[in-house]
Amino acid sequence: xxxxxxxxxxxxxxxxxxxxxxxxxxxxxxxxxxxxxxxxxxxxxxxxxxxxxxxxxxxxxxxxxxxxxxxxxxxxxxxxxxxxxxxxxxxxxxxxxxxxxxxxxxxxxxxxxxxxxxxxxxxxxxxxxxxxx
Numbered sequence: 015x016x017x018x019x020x021x022x023x024x025x026x027x028x029x030x031x032x033x034x035x036x037x038x039x040x041x042x043x044x045x046x047x048x049x050x051x052x053x054x055x056x057x058x059x060x061x062x063x064x065x066x067x068x069x070x071x072x073x074x075x076x077x078x079x080x081x082x083x084x085x086x087x088x089x090x091x092x093x094x095x096x097x098x099x100x101x102x103x104x105x106x107x108x109x110x111x112x113x114x115x116x117x118x119x120x121x122x123x124x125x126x127x128x129x130x131x132x133x134x135x136x137x138x139x140x141x142x143x144x145x146x147x
Contacts, residue, residue, distance in 0.1 A: 037070060037088035037103045045106035046074050050082050057082075064088075074108060084108040 042062075043054045050057065062072040068089060074082040087104040137147035 037086070041088075041103060042070070042072070042086070042106070045086055045103070046082075046084060046108065049084065049106040049108040050074060050076070050080075052076055081111045082108040083111055 042059060047054045057074045057076045060073050060075065064070050068087045069085055070088050071085045074084050084106050086106045089103055141147045
């Protein structure tokens with residue numbers, strides 16, 4: 015009876031640890047950089063949590079005050095073992111967060127300096143929200 019309990023506990027712990035994402039900080043920063051259009055080092059990653067199945071939730075804050083809520087799916091230890099290390103991590107998905115007054119974070123410098131693509135044309139709400147007019 016005692017050996018069965020030990021076997022069960024060891025098996026359960028292998029499956030639980032196999033469900034955690036295996037992405038490291040560098041990989042997280044690279045994917046976030048692509049998602050928010052900022053170079054690595056221009057933002058910090060905080061509030062990192064991991065859900066079962068490899069989902070990693072976190073917040074990215076830029077030096078100029080913009081805040082992004084992000085997530086990605088990282089390959090779990092079990093997935094990597096079953097695919098001989100060939101399961102990739104997903105890209106980061108980030109959404110700019112608004113402040114208490116309903117204003118979005120500051121736009122990236124690259125988009126702030128670009129002239130409007132829709133100058134002189136009628137804009138819809140989606141284009142205005144994306145600073146495209």
